[in-house]
Amino acid sequence: MGKPITVVVIDGHTLTRYGLIRLVSADSEISIVGECGLAAEAPAQIAAALPDVVILDVVLPDADGLRLARELRDRHPALGIVVLTSHDEDDVLFRALETGVSAFVGKTAPNAEVLGAIRHAAVAAASFTATGLASALARRGQVAPRPVTTLALSPREQEVLSLLASGHSVPAIAASMFVSLSTAKTYVSRLYDKLGATNRANAIMAGLRLGLIKSELSATA
Template identity: 75%
Template sequence: MTSSITVAIVDGHTLTRYGLIGLVGADAEISVVGECGLGSEAEAVIASHRPDVVVLEAVLPDADGLLLARELRERHPALGIVVLTWDNQDDVLFRALDSGASAFVGKTAPNSELLGAIRHAAVAASSFTATGLAAALSRRGQAAEKAVLLALSPREREVLALLAEGQSVPAIASTMFVSLSTAKTYVSRLYDKLGATNRANAIMTALRLGLITAELPAIA
């Protein structure tokens, strides 16, 4: 079968790079057309061989591979970019996503995962895929919720609860035994922290973040 996907490999570890060349080149549908060990050499390899996909180590001896991925995406919009790394932390995954990479693969992943990522990158360069992406997004959402909750002062949490009950700002001032101007300040700070512009926005955001719960009215 004739190879249909061409690949360049950029990895600073010589043994790893040649291991990847052997692994990828053994697939009948993929051929390695270029390789290098430095980020500074990557553009020349890509310009010379015009691969469909580049497999790029996230940490290179002379460059940040994720910054290089961003530069390559800007210069070569149709190029598939597979980021390969030992570091599977969520922040590295999200940096790869933000860089415009097509796929993110850990170096401990099965061979089939890397080959699948290359195939994906060859046909959907602008679409990101990574094993564990959904779980990472969930963890990031939970972290954001916790950050907002920790950012709210006890008074602001009390204001949020009273707003959710439908109380007006004057009523909140009365309930909390503070002046109207102080109550307005609490509400304003709460809106700022929730990124809201009004009561409805604040309540919807608080519901989404799990800061308050929606309770159905009791049935007599």
């Protein structure tokens, strides 16, 4: 066996936090290295433990969990971030997508889904996964099953759109395409202009609506 995945749990609900710790600790491939109930305590916990993954609640007693997630992503680009939520609204899911977290999981999800999200976050911190993402995008964009489009993307633009759809951040897109960060930002900006999008979610919805994305989201549906 290799090195266990190290995890810090941040949740203001004591019973939920300890339940997560018990669930994760039962898996021999995952190890809890820290836990706390407040966003204010999180930076010190993470700096001390240097975990592979942090699990945090969308709603914390002293802060917005997604705002904390954004701060953690900026400070620790390689950190896997799993967000747990008891709110299954599409808007919350899209906020998580834009924030740069690795996985978005409902608190009522099966244990296997939670553990799967941790494993995903450990190996693909820059890639987003969420059960029901494709359905949420379809509701938001009113996607037609077999749309017809005359919009043509260049091979580079199609590659960027596919990477965005699979949840890659701009730095991850740059690494995947073997280009500089500034070049990747230019590609993304041009794609947004062509699709009439202002952010990742808009671009993905436009891609689905126009038939430019077919199976990229099937793993998260």
